[in-house]
Amino acid sequence: MDLSLSDEQKQLQEAAERFVRDKYPFDSRRKIAATDRGWLPENWAQMAELGWLGMAFSEEDGGYGGGPIETMIVMEQFGKGLVLEPFVPTVVLGGGMIGRAGSKAQKEALLAPMIEGKKQFAFAWLERQSRYNLADVSLKATKEGNGWSLSGHKGVVYNAPVADNIIVLARTAGAGREQKGLTLFVVDGKAKGITRRDYPTQDAFRASELTFDKVSVGADALLGKVDEGFAVVEEAVDRTIVALCAEATGCMDAINAATLEYIKTRKQFGVPIGKFQVLQHRMVDCFTNAQEARSMTLMATLKIDDKDPIVRAKAASGAKVQIGKSGKFCGQSAVQMHGGMGVTDELSVSHYFKRLTMIDLMFGNQQHHLTRYSNLAMAA
Amino acid sequence: MDLAFTADEQKFAADVRAFVRANLAPDIRDKVKNGKHLIRDDYMRWQQALGRQGWLVYTWPKKHGGPGFTPAQRYIFENVCAEEYAPGIIPFGTKMVGPVIYTFGTDEQKTKFLPAIRESTVWWCQGYSEPGSGSDLASLRTRAERRGDHYVVNGSKTWNTMGHWADWIFCLVRTDPKAKPQEGISFLLIDMKTPGITVKPIIMMDGGHEVNEVFFDNVEVPVANLVGKENGGWTCAKFLLANERLGIAAVPQSKRGVEALKGIARAEHEDGKPLIENQAFAEKIADLEIQVTALEYTELRVLSQMAHGGQPGPEVSGLKIRGSEIQQRITELTMEAVGEYAAPYLPSLVWHGSNEEPVGPAYAHQAAPRYFNTRKTTIYGGSNEIQKGIISKMVLGL
Amino acid sequence: MDLALKPDHQTFADEIRAFTRGNLSPATKAKTFSGKHYDRDDHVHWQKALGRQGWLAYTWPKKYGGPGFDVTQRFLFENVLAEEGAPRIIPFGVKMVGPVIYTFGTDEQKERFLPGIRTSKVSWCQGYSEPGAGSDLANLRTRAVREGDHYVVNGQKTWTSFAHWADWIFCLVRTDPAAKPQEGISFLLIDMKTPGVTVRPITMLDGAHHVNDVFFDNVKVPVTNRIGKEGEGWTCAKFLLANERLGIAEVPASKRGVRSLRDIAQVEPLNGGRLADDPAFAAQIADIDLQVQALEMSELRVLSTMAMGGAPGPEVSTLKIRGSEIQQRIAELAMEAVGEYAQPYQPGMLFQDTNETPVGLDHAPPAAPRYFNFRKTSIYGGSNEIQKNIVSKMVLGL
Incomplete structure (x- = not known):
């Protein structure tokens, strides 16, 4: 057992720190968020050049043979800078699913250019009725000649406005919330029959509502096996959850540091407000919460490659519960300790708070994952 | 980074498990498993068995007679002992005064005191808090006046755990009342059989007797029992408190506690179904299990730093x-x-190992007393x- | 003790409900239930309707033109309005400066200002907090220097809700910098149209604009706009804060x-x-x-x-x-x-x-x-x- 980073991992951490320091001071981030695209192609190119887009993929797939630890390292720094480039939808989700379920041809056509920074993805799973149930899917894919025809609605699809390809979770058999009968398709982002409604999210990312009206795809659009897509999605989402947890620990470190600095410098009643014990103890609770979040993220990162799917799922859900709890505590406390300044748009603190809030409700909030963890623990 | 244990570490775990199974008396194991109270002899039998193996002082370095475990071995040792229902090791000798003696004591003191701690032939207790000095420990008033080669000690200590079973007590005493509060304190070892010492039980809200007041009335203590320099006792005290905080998280015991709780939730019924099938209750257990995991991984991160030569800092207060x-x-969920x-209060079962028939299931009568008693841990x-306050000052710089 | 409503109170509640249904614009009501932000007209239109009915200043006693509701009526009034989806009454005039004026103001001030508040013809905002005076309000620095029959006001207020909609602002200003913090403060009413007053929006974390910074640059305010004595503004402030906490x-x-x-x-x-x-x-x-x-x-x-x-x-x-x-x-x-x-x-x-x-x-x-x-x-x-x-x-x- 050893929980320390290797020398190469430390170098990666330093490179990611440098990237965030150079590209994501708070004012620059505000400017990036205000652009039409909401992120910068030059930053994306740099990520490709640094090898981050391929680091978690096997050498066989054109990657650099890293894994969840490398993803954790980079995501944590992204959290500190509130980085806006679509790393999660493209690399962690899209790339992750293609890497695990894609054919040789698909990897060549999609994964290799993604690693070079030339292709971006979006993952469309949510529907209006789905809430957090990944299998609550009604968008239908029906056989059409050699290929398929997709019709239905998908919601809150991150990175859909610019994605070259959208990976769509569709129902090919069964109904309602059956896990059997779900199939993944890789669809061209500009395919005929897709209508998009683009919007920003609360935390300045970009997403879309998508309507599919008889969108025709070929047989080669099938990702993985027909009717067997659910397991691929569940695993990819669990891996994404762990990456988001790492991002959240970075957010918590940053928001705690900003708050600590603020209560050391903001004076009222003639002293820095950090001299008041009630704020000191609350600050300590923030610190402890961030420690716990880091611990659970580390645990999940180290277990997400476990052979036993129940161990993997429990690890992801356990970490997501902790991140929800700690993120809310650190976020709310930071705003409170900043007083009026905390509720304005002016300081970074509210932006971290919004991101932490959105991370909690992505792919299932604290309560959802507590229930899932509890059920998995019972089954084990 | 890697969670897996090496082959050596796995073998070590198997050795510890085999040892505990062979050497832990079944009656003691049974008491721990069922959450019953242990008596002095139970602790002594188990600790002496560990002592013979050289494992009782498992946190000590080799040069003071410890086994020199790596942080990973320490983690394994603690966890296997807890999993096998071994009693917790009483910390006063092994984790508190022992390290103070080998760090600050003279060679003579090391020779005199350390072997009995390693072998658990002497029972130690702690004389820190006083009626007027709780959180503000430095305000303590128990006075030690030097007279020739003796100190004469007068005063009282309180919240003295298991002092009624102890052979020796280590005390913080005031040797210079004129100095600043922290600068006039010394660290003394006192034989509990010395004339002038009186132990008075304090009964806790669960009805149990585990702590005492200890009174000192002109108690003569040889100067040779002073550890460190006169008026240098605060240094020992701080060192000891930092050590205490690391083990105090009690993660292995809490893991065992969660398992026991699950057992009870399976045995208890509600609406004709096991309680553990009640979603709301199952989620409370799940939440607790996640909290324990977070704590365990935080402790592992500290241990990992220590394995790479780092020292545990004030953040272990967390x-x-x-x-x-x-x-x-x-205890609350239990x-x-x-x-x-x-609700039924059955002191003879809780405290005296009576074979009286319990009211309700066998685990029921411990539940409320334990909940009440465990309020002490915070x-x-x-x-x-x-x-x-410590984290705020030492870590956050507030 | 009795929780039930008397028949005349029931009639009163019915009357309020009928009035609200007849006078609250459906568009405003829809905003309430969908959680949208109101614009200025939503508030003013509704508050003027209440004012015509004599209910806007519902907490005021009869002698100042309030309806003289008893506490049960007040409770019913607030509840029925909320149930029917009426916007919250903006408190700065009705609940804050109004009572300050009728409690501490001169007869002339009462005549001049109270009617505009009762009828919602004049919108008020509050100039209390400053960048350096938040929780520590008495630390405020906005300065008012007396020059003949005017004060000249310089400084900055912040977190001023609805200043961009307001006709008047009531301010705490420092009139005696040599006195103790709470003793050198006065309570001034300032017309927002006075030259030298600038309003700068503050965008909140949800993108909304409710609050503002308000800057005063050599703003001339007649001495007759001071409520209470010079240097006694803190009395008004405390009175107002206590009122504010209730609602x-x-x-x-x-x-x-x-x-x-x-x-x-x-x-x-x-x-x-x-x-x-x-x-x-x-x-x-x-x-x-x-x-x-x-x-x-x-x-x-x-x-x-x-x-x-x-x-x-x-x-x-x-x-x-x-x-x-x-x-x-x-x-x-x-x-x-x-x-x-x-x-x-x-x-x-x-x-x-x-x-x-x-x-x-x-x-x-x-x-x-x-x-x-x-x-x-x-x-x-x-x-x-x-x-x-x-x-x-x-x-x-x-």
Whole structure:
């Protein structure tokens, strides 16, 4: 057992720190968020050049043979800078699913250019009725000649406005919330029959509502096996959850540091407000919460490659519960300790708070994952 | 980074498990498993068995007679012992005064005291808090006046755990009342059989007797029993408190506590179904299990730093805070699981190992007393408010 | 003791309800139930209707043109308005400066200012906080120097809600910098159209613009606009803050919030059914419902003391603390209810009259912004930390 980073991992951490320091001071981030695209192609190119887009993929797939630890390292720094480039939808989700379920041809056509920074993805799973149930899917894919025809609605699809390809979770058999009968398709982002409604999210990312009206795809659009897509999605989402947890620990470190600095410098009643014990103890609770979040993220990162799917799922859900709890505590406390300044748009603190809030409700909030963890623990 | 244990570490775990199974008396194991109270002899039998193996002082370095475990071995040792229902090691000798003696004591003191601690032939207790000095320990008033080669000690100590079983007590005493509070304190070892010492029980809210007041009335203590320099006792005290906070998180015990809680939730019924099938209750257990996991991985991160040569810093105070809150939550949920049958108060069963037929299931009568008793964990060893004060000052710089 | 309404009170409630239904614009009402932001006209139109009826200044005694409601009537009035979806009455005129003027002002000032407040012809805002004077209000530095029959005001106020809509501002200003902090402050009424007054918007974390910085650059204010004596503004300030804390609990709005939560849970989907069928979520609504009931009873107890002629004491601070926490929790649960669809940011749906269809159900667009925005409730009107200090000092004597 050893929980320390290797020398190469430390170098990666330093490179990611440098990237965030150079590209994501708070004012620059505000400017990036205000652009039409909401992120910068030059930053994306740099990520490709640094090898981050391929680091978690096997050498066989054109990657650099890293894994969840490398993803954790980079995501944590992204959290500190509130980085806006679509790393999660493209690399962690899209790339992750293609890497695990894609054919040789698909990897060549999609994964290799993604690693070079030339292709971006979006993952469309949510529907209006789905809430957090990944299998609550009604968008239908029906056989059409050699290929398929997709019709239905998908919601809150991150990175859909610019994605070259959208990976769509569709129902090919069964109904309602059956896990059997779900199939993944890789669809061209500009395919005929897709209508998009683009919007920003609360935390300045970009997403879309998508309507599919008889969108025709070929047989080669099938990702993985027909009717067997659910397991691929569940695993990819669990891996994404762990990456988001790492991002959240970075957010918590940053928001705690900003708050600590603020209560050391903001004076009222003639002293820095950090001299008041009630704020000191609350600050300590923030610190402890961030420690716990880091611990659970580390645990999940180290277990997400476990052979036993129940161990993997429990690890992801356990970490997501902790991140929800700690993120809310650190976020709310930071705003409170900043007083009026905390509720304005002016300081970074509210932006971290919004991101932490959105991370909690992505792919299932604290309560959802507590229930899932509890059920998995019972089954084990 | 890697969670897996090496082949050597796995073999070590198997050795520890085999040892515990062969050497832990079944009656003691049974008491621990069922949450019953242990008596002095139970602790002594187990600790002496560990002592013979050289494992009792498992945190000590080799040169002072410890086994020189790596942090990973320490983690394994603690966890396997807890999993096998071994009693917790009483910390006063092994984790508190022992390290103080080998760090600050003379060679003579090391020779005199360390072997008996390693072998558990002498029972130690702690004389720190006083009626007027709780969280503000430095305000202590027990006075030691030098007269020739003796100190004469007068005063009283309180919250003295298991002093009624102890052979020796280590005390913080005031040797210079004129100096600043922290600068006039010395660290003394006192034989509990010395004339002038009186031990008075304090009965806790669960009806139990585990702590005492200890009175000193002109107690003569040889100067040779002073550890460190006269008026240098605060240094020993701080060193000891930092050591205490690391083990105080009690993660292995809490893991065992969660398992025991699940057992009770399976045995208890509600609406004709096991309580553990009640979604709301199952989620409370799940939440607790996640808290324990978070604490465990925080402790592992500290151990990993130590393995790479780092020292545990003041942030280990955070372990004490969360560890104690978790211990309380376990007892609270256990009592909740037991329900109405937590109400009967059966002191003979709780305290005296009586073979009286319990009211309700066998685990029920312990539930409320344990919940009441465990309120102490956020108060002792420096209250959680004091721990937060330490982090605030030492880590956050506030 | 009796919780039931007397028949004449029932008639009164019916009358209020009929009036509200007849006079509140359907568009405004719709904004209330969908959680959209009101514009200035929504407020003014409704407040003028209330003013014509003589009900806007519903807390005022008859002799100053109020309706002279008894405490039960006041309670009913607030509840019926909230149930019917009326916007909150903007407090700066009616609940803040109005009572200050009729309590501390001259007859001339009463004649000049009270009618405009009662009828909502004049909009007021509050100039209290400054960049360096938040919780520590007495530290304020905006300076008013007397020059003949004018004061010349220089400085800056912040967190000024609705300053961009206001005709007048009431300010705490420093008239004697040599005196102790609380003794050199005066209470001034300033026309927002006076040269030298500049309003700069502050954008909140949800993108909304409610609050502003207000800058004063050599602003001339007639001495006749000072309320009370020079240097005695702190008396007015304390009087006003105590008044503010009473209404700030927002119990009627929270009751409406709980009802909306239940409605949302009925329409939000979950596994083919409704979110309301999820026992965990239903239990969370039940929990907040009980918290609202406890708060309401506490407020009723204060009102009952007032009906017997007593004055609300510092314990009303607890109403502010719990009231703000409850408002935040309701907003949080509403966001949780929406789930993933809380993510799209739809400013058009929040701030503008638009016929665009929302992404998600109608209640989705404001869910997260409201949660973010409502973090302010535990900060404004004296942060909850300050309120706890007040209770600690004034009620508990600590």
